[in-house]
Amino acid sequence: MRSRRWSAVAAGLGLVLLASACGDGGGDGGSGGQIEVFSWWTGGGEEAGLNALIERYEEENEGVEFVNAAVAGGSGTNAQAVLEGRLQSQDPPDSFQGHAGAELQDYIEAGYLQPLDEFFDEQGLGAAYPDQLVEQISYEGSVYSVPVNIHRSNVMWFSPSVLEEAGVDGPPETLDELLEALEAVESETDAIPMVVGAQWTVDHLLESVLLGSLGTDAYNALWEPGASWDTPEVAGALETFDTILSYTQEESAAEDWQEASRRVSDGEAAFNIMGDWAAGYFDEVGALPGEDYDWAASPGTDGTYMWLSDSFTLPVGAPNEENTYSWLELVASKEGQDLFNPLKGSIPARSDADPARYADNPYLDSALAEWQAGPELAGSFWHGVTVGNRWKNDIDTAVGLYLGNGDLDALNEALHEAAQTE
Ligand code: GAL
Numbered sequence: 001m002r003s004r005r006w007s008a009v010a011a012g013l014g015l016v017l018l019a020s021a022c023g024d025g026g027g028d029g030g031s032g033g034q035i036e037v038f039s040w041w042t043g044g045g046e047e048a049g050l051n052a053l054i055e056r057y058e059e060e061n062e063g064v065e066f067v068n069a070a071v072a073g074g075s076g077t078n079a080q081a082v083l084e085g086r087l088q089s090q091d092p093p094d095s096f097q098g099h100a101g102a103e104l105q106d107y108i109e110a111g112y113l114q115p116l117d118e119f120f121d122e123q124g125l126g127a128a129y130p131d132q133l134v135e136q137i138s139y140e141g142s143v144y145s146v147p148v149n150i151h152r153s154n155v156m157w158f159s160p161s162v163l164e165e166a167g168v169d170g171p172p173e174t175l176d177e178l179l180e181a182l183e184a185v186e187s188e189t190d191a192i193p194m195v196v197g198a199q200w201t202v203d204h205l206l207e208s209v210l211l212g213s214l215g216t217d218a219y220n221a222l223w224e225p226g227a228s229w230d231t232p233e234v235a236g237a238l239e240t241f242d243t244i245l246s247y248t249q250e251e252s253a254a255e256d257w258q259e260a261s262r263r264v265s266d267g268e269a270a271f272n273i274m275g276d277w278a279a280g281y282f283d284e285v286g287a288l289p290g291e292d293y294d295w296a297a298s299p300g301t302d303g304t305y306m307w308l309s310d311s312f313t314l315p316v317g318a319p320n321e322e323n324t325y326s327w328l329e330l331v332a333s334k335e336g337q338d339l340f341n342p343l344k345g346s347i348p349a350r351s352d353a354d355p356a357r358y359a360d361n362p363y364l365d366s367a368l369a370e371w372q373a374g375p376e377l378a379g380s381f382w383h384g385v386t387v388g389n390r391w392k393n394d395i396d397t398a399v400g401l402y403l404g405n406g407d408l409d410a411l412n413e414a415l416h417e418a419a420q421t422e
Helices: 002-013 015-021 046-060 074-088 102-109 117-123 131-136 160-166 175-188 199-214 216-221 232-245 257-265 277-285 321-332 334-344 362-372 389-405 408-420
Strands: 034-038 065-068 095-099 149-152 155-158 192-194 269-274 294-297 304-308 310-312 376-379
Touching: 034 074, 034 321, 046 065, 046 277, 046 321, 046 334, 074 199, 074 257, 095 102, 095 321, 102 389, 117 321, 149 334, 155 160, 155 257, 160 175, 160 269, 175 192, 175 199, 175 232, 175 269, 199 216, 199 232, 199 269, 199 304, 199 389, 216 376, 232 408, 257 269, 257 277, 269 277, 277 334, 277 362, 310 321, 321 334, 389 408
Parallel strands: 034 065, 034 095, 192 269, 304 376
Antiparallel strands: 095 310, 149 304, 155 269, 155 294
16 A cells, blocks of 8 residues: 555655655655545445455554444435535545546535545556546546446346236336336236335436436436426426336335335335446345346436446545545555445446456446447436536425426426526
8 A cells, every 4th residue: 555655665765755755645654543434335235345445444554543434325315415514614534435527526616625646647547547537537637536436327127026927028128118017017016116215216217217218419418507408308208207206106215225126126116227336235135136136228228328436535634644545545456446346336447457356246247348348428417427516406406396296397497497507
């Protein structure tokens, strides 16, 4: 790890080098102390991935106390609010998880993050990550975070046994086929046709329906500031969304995404549209691919990877910078990514990861192959790629109102408004 390697160099060459070693990050210049890492990975698969990294960090950084400051709540709904409060009151953790893309830009523009250019150069990271990903973590020519993975948002998980009972012959490929399948499940079985969890899982569903209905280019164009959502195409997509929601149970803050995934693998529900962190959950609970659950691209989105990426940062004023650099080094490394991602249900952000590490999990095996083949790309809005927090929260508020009053026109109008005020 960086701190140890550099102290060894300094021991050989003198203290001048130790001083320059601390040059780009300050730091406490030695081992020991603490590191506080902030995320929302507290359960089902996500925690297992984080714990594997923590264990490795502790092995490699003896004497550093690891403080896992994870705040529960899928997709960071609670964690992001806690984090914002801490950043505003200048009480940052040593590193926090943020999504590559517009969400990260918000943190950078607020002045919360330190640039990591020197670190990237030393670690050769510019070449290790795809260029498009580096763009998403850059601002005015500097890089600001260290991506650990690529997740896919547009995955439809389904229960093979419920589909069979409903007489549905294989996963629906289009949104029209999905609606037919939902109807068949409703009339032929006792299962929930499309399961949702807390409200954010409805936002998550919305992005896949928009992508499936509009197509990749038109979906991507929605996120240009000032884009028109006041179109027959968006209205049509929202009608489909509304119909799909009529086949869900009521969303509930008490049920997060793990519970929705569980209902699929236990055969209580037919379908769930959720990111591939669900693959980590299924593994952890021992659900079997092809038997207890199966997957396909969410209807209408085959060939497109709606991506998002978890990345770690060095906040301004982080109390233990040198320990943070050691953490970022682990997170950036091939070894760290190949340790974390098979448990997390994601594929590595680095381009040189070892495919054999993913081959045991049929989902991850196929996801990695698809990613490496160069799919079309769409950015997840809910998970921070295409929009920052203001726009995202406006959409969430509009979705919440619509869930209460069912007013689809008002939803469309609010979504249009949200796009105008960037
Ligand atoms: C996403 C995050 C994933 C996963 C998911 C569910 O926003 O990028 O790593 O944690 O939320 O909690």
